Amino acid sequence: QVQLQESGPGLVKPSQTLSLTCTVSGGSISSGNYYWVWIRQPAGKGLEWIGRIHTSGNTNYNPSLKSRVTISADTSKNQFSLNLNSVTAADTAVYYCARDISGDRFDYWGQGTLVTVSS
Amino acid sequence: DIQMTQSPPSLSASVGDRVAITCRASQSIDNYLNWYQQKPGEAPKLLIYDAYSLHSGVPSRFSGSRSGTDFTLTVSSLQSEDFATYYCQQTRSLPDTFGQGTRLEIK
Numbered sequence: 376q377v378q379l380q381e382s383g384p385g386l387v388k389p390s391q392t393l394s395l396t397c398t399v400s401g402g403s404i405s406s407g408n409y410y411w412v413w414i415r416q417p418a419g420k421g422l423e424w425i426g427r428i429h430t431s432g433n434t435n436y437n438p439s440l441k442s443r444v445t446i447s448a449d450t451s452k453n454q455f456s457l458n459l460n461s462v463t464a465a466d467t468a469v470y471y472c473a474r475d476i477s478g479d480r481f482d483y484w485g486q487g488t489l490v491t492v493s494s
Numbered sequence: 495d496i497q498m499t500q501s502p503p504s505l506s507a508s509v510g511d512r513v514a515i516t517c518r519a520s521q522s523i524d525n526y527l528n529w530y531q532q533k534p535g536e537a538p539k540l541l542i543y544d545a546y547s548l549h550s551g552v553p554s555r556f557s558g559s560r561s562g563t564d565f566t567l568t569v570s571s572l573q574s575e576d577f578a579t580y581y582c583q584q585t586r587s588l589p590d591t592f593g594q595g596t597r598l599e600i601k
Contacts, residue, residue, distance in 0.1 A: 422538065422581055424590040437589040438495075471537055479544065479585050480528045484537035 377401040379472050379485035387466075387492050393459040397472030397485055398452070405430050405450040410475035413446060413457045415468040416487075423468075427475060428455055462492045496520050496584050500593035506601040511572045515596045517582035519563040526586035529558060529567045532595075533578045541580075542567060574600075 383395035397411070404411055410427040426436035428446045436444045440459070448455040459466060469489050473481040497520035507513050517527065525545040530538035540549045542558035545565055555570045569576055577600050582593040 421594045422583075422592040424592070435588055439589075473537075479526070480540055480549075481530075481538075481583075482540050482549065484539070487537050 377474060377483045379474065379483055381470060381472050381485045381488040383488060383490070385489055385491060387462055387490060388494050389463055389492055390461055393457070393462050393466060393490055393492070395457045395470055395472075395488065395490070396454050397456070398454050399474075400453070402474075403450075404448055404453055404455055408477045410435075410478055411446075411448065411455045412473045412475045412481060414471045414473060414481075415466075416471070417468045425457065425459075425470075464492050466490070467492045495589055496523060496587060496591050498582055498584055498591050498593040500580075500582055500596050502596060503594065504597040504599060506599045507572055508601045509572055509574055513569050513572060513598065515567045515580050515582075515598075517565045517567075517593050519565070519584055519586075522563060523584045523586035525560060526584055527558075527560065527565045528583045528585065529556075530581045530583065531576075531578045532581065538581060572598075 378400045380398045387393045410429050412427040413425040416422050426446050428434045443460050445458040469487040471487045472485045474483040499518045501516050527545045529542040532538040541552050541556050545560045546558050557568050559566045579595045579597045581595050
């Protein structure tokens, strides 16, 4: 059973960088045809795809965030990370990590972590 | 980006009812359409993938169908645990996009 767990600061100041890590257990992030994905959800709103990293290391980002986003992986720790710079209040949301099977569907999700951008 | 339009935004129904939620894509996405269920304070859960296929462990009262760029999630007989918000997602082209959600409430 694959499990994902997000971690990172719950409060980030405006203009600073939001950094989150997703720790994966029950499966390796460097094997299989999987993408490891970040999604966010502002309170009371819908889901927004942020970007993904493939087991090969290739990345894709949402064009709406591309200039501010970096997703990376640390295979030795079986973790992947999200960095979002120059944050504003509009980046306040619950951030989820998930596993994407072959770019087709998200079958495992983390529980989500709330990040608030405020001074 | 491909726009996904869900309807209705909210729906009231009773246990035992048959309900349908629709998602329309702004362009062809073939069968690259998934449905998720989300309960308050929880992560979304995959229900249906590739328009028709039932994800492992999901009750058979959930089903998906397609007509052109219109997709439907049907629950044949609502149970109390089905009251939640439902989202569609297209994975035909990046960025993946989601519908705005349909909140299914108890009548």
